[in-house]
Amino acid sequence: MSRHGRKGGGAKKGGNRRNENNITYACPLPILLEPTGYKSTKALLGLFGYSSNRIVHPHVEGIFDHASHSVWVKKSDQAMLLWKRGFFGKGNLSRSEPSWLNRQIHQREMQRKGGMTAEEITAKRRELRNQFKLDRARAIAQAAEEAEAAFAERGIIVTETSVVIPSGATWKPSSTPKDRAVEESSEPSLNVTEPIEAEPEEEEEEIKDVEHLQLTLQEAFFLIWTMDCLTVLDSLTNEPLSLQQIWNQFQNSHLPATTFDRTLLQASIPNRFDNPFLINYYVYHHYRSLGWVVKGGIKFCVDYLLYKRGPVFQHAEFAIVVCPVYEDPKDRDSSPFALQNVDPFTWSWLSTINRVNTQVLKTLILCYVTIPALERVQMPSLESPSCLTYYQVRDVIVRRFIPARMRD
Template identity: 30%
Template sequence: MSKRNNKKLLNQIYSRPLPIELSSDKYGVAMPTLFPHNPVSWLFYLTRLIQVNTLYSVPQSSETLIDVSYDSDGIFKVSDEESMAKLWRCGFFGKGTLSRSEPTWKARTIKRLNLDSNTANALSMEEVTNKRRDERKKFKAERSRLQELELKQRKGEISDLESSQLEQLRETLASLRLIDFKLSKDSFDRETDLRFEDLDLIESNQLGRNLEFLQLQAIETFFLKFAVNVIRVNDFSTKQLFLECCRQSGILKPTNKFVLDYVVYHHYRSLGWCVRSGVKFGCDMLLYKRGPPFIHAEYCILVISNDDKARYDWFEMAAKARVIGTVKKTFVLVYVDSPTEERFNSILSSAYSDEGILFQDLFKLYKVTEILYRRWAPSKTRD
């Protein structure tokens, strides 16, 4: 599949940035463009607005909420396969417990055991990644050999056999740079033998059960509950879920780690960024323009509060910047100014008829400030 067709397919699969459906998508009734200087434009816009609000119901009101279970270990789980696919494809929420990111364990197991011929030629993200890593290793080995021969040629110590090898390596590397990356089933050596544990999974030549579930972060769970209201977590209300998430991070206070992380998470989600966990790079969050299938993350976020200023010294900052710079990402320090404990507790203990309004008033008390951190490299910045 060419890059253009692959991008078109990804745009179709991941067309929705959030797991909500808009009226324009369901009914095909889009709001017209509004031109403030044109009175006719205002009239047409208001007419369409009244039409949408009176003749059509809100699509989200008829959607079934996704069930999220909360166990005694403090893990938020989504076990339904359709719900897992929806949360991943509409915003890249959660992580498959037996996969790199997207929950593909069931599909990979079915292919490995040859239980479905229709999916035999399909490739998972794990297989694509492994193949690309092998191709990258091969390219680096060929390039290293080429550099050795070029060094010998400059020194005048190269033999006739090595000269011919040098020309062949140049042609090989040129072809590897220009090749349109394609993968097929024949490119992989898949296992065909049954494992001992596979006997408990197969029932009537079918995969009996799915051992994988989608694990959500606490900030993702609360965002899906409070901001977009597409899930239900056990019998928790929004406030009960908030208190439980705060309890996981320590004492309930304005500088609670969960509260600070959620403020930053909601801030970037509202700006259209895809936000993922940054634990593998030693930071709190990663920012993607669209999502993992499209492009690598561009920014690494470290959330800092007034309580953390003493904890993050310059030695630790330099270590994080070194790691993040190595993977070619931009390090962003996000300072969160929190309210006083009295103001925080007064709003949280107030009797609001709508919990959504309660948390809106609560999160308005926080202020987010971003600072780009760049490591100074003398060799690159000298005059």
Template identity: 55%
Template sequence: MSRNRRGPQGKGGGARRAENNKIYGDALPITFPLSTDYNEDKSLSLLARGFRIGGTILNPNCEVVFDKTTHSAWTFSSRDAMILWRKGFFGKGDLSRSEPSWLSRQINALKAAKKGELTSEEIREKRRAERKQFKIDRAKAIADAAAEAEAAFIEGREANTTFIPSGATWKPQQQNVQNAENVLIVPEEDEESGEAVLEEDEIPQDVEHLQLTLQETFFLSWAVNCLTVHDPTKESPMTLQEIWTSFQAVHCITPSHDHRFDNPFIINYAIYHYYRSLGWIVKGGLKFCVDYLLYKRGPVFQHAEFAIMVIPVYEDPADQENSPFQLENSDPMSWTWLSTINRVNSQVQKTLVLTYITIPAQSRISPTVLSSPACLSHYTIREVVLRRFIPARMRD
């Protein structure tokens, strides 16, 4: 009997896992020189231990540009993009689903086109088109069978047998053979790899950028101190004070919105910093109807284990009544909504966590504390784990 050592959420075989450990093994962009401790532990706890023992820290000093319109920061350097993604999985490629891989995908597509083959993306789209056509053909066959049965009943005869295709019997129609002049010419291949060789002028220019959220940007600038943020309207880099105030200002339409404890940036950053400081890899969870997803090591190693739903709670109800911000989930939720979110995440084997963050009362604390990240100490975070009861699985 074969054994599955990978587990239900593992990704890749042994060789691939070893390669991923080598490429994506660091939890943060800053690293320590190779040592015994470094090989054994690359978690955030090593950072503090490195300071205590006087270890040397290697800082990549990446640079990004703040974009107020998109509420994000962009890096235009391929080097910085690879460092930020491979060392902590920060940001996402603007032309990719996660890792900035647009250039490699374009090169693979050109090589496949030269060899007359299909890329993985083209194969996926082809399969989707075939599934769509299968559904159309099956629906048409069912409708024809129903019409034939009704006609036979009216005419008083036995209905003719109508073939209804299934997933095992249905086959897509063969595509027309290309004309001779359209047949692709296979170029010379590399003798060692067997891949098509591209000329230097055939390789496209890398136009993809890595996009960071405001929470990721401030965490890398303030907590890790490995990121320099530039304002496109200024020549000099932004200071931490300018970054802190500018990131809050993107949510403020009028000056009356300033200096409020329910600023969306502060609330989301408090949650992001909380989980990042505990060693989790934090990514956006919009795909699963939640705010964040928590990974133990990162997306290339295993699927996210927890889905985080941020629920703001006002200490003073009067602050919510006069708030200019419409915070998501701040109003009482319905059981229908909660059951829907829980079922979505249960189907993909994620545990739903309701993360309550208590917003301090404006009347109790002076708004001047919002001028620095020291205000984060006034927020309280509580967690409630919610699991969907499945009778067939939980009898034991």
């Protein structure tokens, strides 16, 4: 038997969907390689170790939002380009892929046909589940009252009551609170003998796409510096920012400030190696350069999730927790940043986060990032991304040990 449970070369479950995903998400990065020249030219260049392919960089524009510490890509075609070529960002009105417009169109079509969308079906099931819990709790309370009344009157313990406690197999839903509210607010029925004038059909308004792709600062800088396919505009002036301005503003956005101050972004504030943007970007760049698709992992109490190909192909296999380590402990005393996971973990915290990720079949990795000492590295190196060469990373895998299951 094969791995997928089918012997021989038969069709596999979900094969059509898998083939469509392989075509749609064939490019792991936004850049493309286009062949140029004749076959003879390619063969001649190949002998000397050169390639005749031409690198094509797409042009994408984003707006740096200071309040949310993110970059917004508002054009839908550019947003889908970044999503389909590397799974960058997420839709602000969606869980991951910016699909709000398609969901709205599908919902309108289902309403026209008298059906329900998947989201509406899920909401209906949750409503029925809550009603079942309320009916069951009400029946248990009534049975307890009857038993207490019988004990008070006759002094006996009643094991059976007239109240039937519903179960998942026997319970039938009555009208939900939402349906009752609709019935109460409905108008009296019209007399069928009176002629009813047909109301003119109103033209449906075109649905405007109000969703945008939201990039983290790490994703945006990777597309700017490494891929050279993103131009960032200032949200206040709508002017393109230079690489040096982006480098400074992304770091200044992590400075502790109670309110947004425009002068803070324009001031020449000295950078530090323990800036959260630099630490998180180094980790993001490290795994991205090794071929992993890196996404946020706040849902599982971690910093990043690592996908082999992307969210549409399989679930994330590894969960990353970033652990900064100061090369010189004195730098921590003078730091304006309160970095997370600098102090040693408690066993309860480590066991909890490891159990959460084990339950969802993810391997927990503690990524220790060594912050270079200020005494060893010259400060002018922080003025450009070349300072990233001074960082070091070390991965430690944490697994749960279950004695009853791991004897073999």
